[in-house]
Amino acid sequence: MHPERNEITDGNLLKAMALLALPIIFSNFLQGLYNVIDMFWVGKLGPAAVAAVSLSFPPTFLMIMIGTGISIAGTILVSQYKGRKDHEKADFIASQTVSSVILLSIVLAALGYAFSPVLLGAMSLEQSVSGMAKDYLRITFTGLPFVFFYFVFQSLLRATGNVRTPLYVVMGSILLNAVLDPLFIFGYGIIPAMGVAGAAIATVISQGLGALTGLYILLRGRSGIHVKLPYMAPHAETLVRLVKLGVPSSVEMASVSLSFIAMLFIVTPFGTEVTAAYGIGTRILSMIIIPSVGLGIATSTIVGQNMGAGRPERAEHAAKAGMAAGFVALTAMGILMFAFSKAIASALIDDATVVSMSSNFLNLVAPAFGFFAILDVVTGTFKGAGHTLRSMALTITSLWLLRFLIAYTLAYHTALSFEGIWWAFPISLVLSAFIAAAWFFHGSWKHKRVLEEHR
Numbered sequence: 001m002h003p004e005r006n007e008i009t010d011g012n013l014l015k016a017m018a019l020l021a022l023p024i025i026f027s028n029f030l031q032g033l034y035n036v037i038d039m040f041w042v043g044k045l046g047p048a049a050v051a052a053v054s055l056s057f058p059p060t061f062l063m064i065m066i067g068t069g070i071s072i073a074g075t076i077l078v079s080q081y082k083g084r085k086d087h088e089k090a091d092f093i094a095s096q097t098v099s100s101v102i103l104l105s106i107v108l109a110a111l112g113y114a115f116s117p118v119l120l121g122a123m124s125l126e127q128s129v130s131g132m133a134k135d136y137l138r139i140t141f142t143g144l145p146f147v148f149f150y151f152v153f154q155s156l157l158r159a160t161g162n163v164r165t166p167l168y169v170v171m172g173s174i175l176l177n178a179v180l181d182p183l184f185i186f187g188y189g190i191i192p193a194m195g196v197a198g199a200a201i202a203t204v205i206s207q208g209l210g211a212l213t214g215l216y217i218l219l220r221g222r223s224g225i226h227v228k229l230p231y232m233a234p235h236a237e238t239l240v241r242l243v244k245l246g247v248p249s250s251v252e253m254a255s256v257s258l259s260f261i262a263m264l265f266i267v268t269p270f271g272t273e274v275t276a277a278y279g280i281g282t283r284i285l286s287m288i289i290i291p292s293v294g295l296g297i298a299t300s301t302i303v304g305q306n307m308g309a310g311r312p313e314r315a316e317h318a319a320k321a322g323m324a325a326g327f328v329a330l331t332a333m334g335i336l337m338f339a340f341s342k343a344i345a346s347a348l349i350d351d352a353t354v355v356s357m358s359s360n361f362l363n364l365v366a367p368a369f370g371f372f373a374i375l376d377v378v379t380g381t382f383k384g385a386g387h388t389l390r391s392m393a394l395t396i397t398s399l400w401l402l403r404f405l406i407a408y409t410l411a412y413h414t415a416l417s418f419e420g421i422w423w424a425f426p427i428s429l430v431l432s433a434f435i436a437a438a439w440f441f442h443g444s445w446k447h448k449r450v451l452e453e454h455r
């Protein structure tokens with residue numbers, strides 16, 4: 001048994017939060033390096049290559065996010081059954097989640113592979129960018145089932161409180177990716193130079209090996225959850241439970257990815273340099289907000305297990321602690337970003353214009369970094385308690401009703417031009433955090449009982 005699991009429902013709450021959040025943050029940071037490492041090496045090929053990778057990320061992310069609903073539903077139920085100490089039921093739910101996600105990933109991979117050229121063709125792209133983006137997308141979609149399983153493996157173990165095993169797997173995978181990226185992009189010996197496509201191949205190989213390692217760990221059953229082959233046979237009632245609880249999360253996650261795709265339709269008409277700057281800026285942001293994402297995941301686990309154990313007040317205290325700690329930590333990171341944004345952007349691309357644009361983008365968002373934590377912790381709280389509809393509503397409000405509309409209005413109907421897109425990020429973030437906090441402190445989320453609803 002891992003000591004942090006006992007702390008979640010019975011021990012020191014701050015200790016439990018730290019024991020869960022810190023490995024998750026480090027693991028997510030390493031996971032985020034997949035994209036940053038790709039961007040670092042691809043950046044040496046020029047702005048067109050960077051733009052191609054930037055355009056490829058949202059469609060892939062869309063397919064992954066559509067499939068995460070089942071995973072999230074499974075982790076909610078697993079965490080609450082673990083809090084109730086019903087380990088056999090937790091293993092059964094985990095097994096059903098794994099088999100469902102694998103089948104869904106195959107379907108989505110096929111759809112993504114077939115329709116990615118149609119999506120790219122609808123954008124205002126230069127021919128060189130479009131060709132590289134198409135190659136990158138198709139290779140990435142081929143390896144999508146690996147990515148899905150890689151994600152569900154980490155989520156299920158985290159739901160039990162085991163955050164160290166996923167960390168070790170991620171570390172091995174990212175080290176492999178760091179070695180393979182330059183080999184496949186620039187070529188060496190018998191390996192030909194494949195450019196942007198090489199970055200995708202390197203990532204698929206490294207994540208594929210990580211997924212197979214995760215499968216072995218789950219089947220072995222010594223890390224907090226035991227996936228059993230007999231339990232993987234489809235069970236209609238359980239699938240209905242997973243779908244009912246997971247559909248709002250799928251809609252939420254799909255809306256996240258669709259919002260990034262929609263933002264590209266606003267960004268790309270301003271040209272390759274602006275598109276590259278936006279891609280670099282958002283990739284750096286995806287790394288910066290990892291602490292708040294980690295706190296949100298940790299909070300979801302603590303809330304889920306305490307709700308399953310019948311301790312909603314302890315769940316509320318955990319969420320408040322997460323918001324406070326996250327706001328302070330992310331605000332400090334914002335100050336550092338403001339000071340070093342230009343140097344960070346310069347490390348990813350050798351183009352003065354793109355570096356300047358990226359730096360301006362980051363400097364505008366940096367003062368609002370602390371509000372990422374509030375939003376992520378509240379959505380994590382709602383998910384842990386089984387309120388996936390509330391989490392979905394918050395995300396759609398933040399990304400569509402606020403960020404997208406503000407970006408479009410400022411970019412196309414004011415003198416700010418493309419810089420209006422930059423301004424939309426901090427404005428929508430602050431407004432979304434205030435809405436989330438108000439809903440959390442209303443307190444009605446504490447009254448849901450997911451396990452009783454599905455007996």
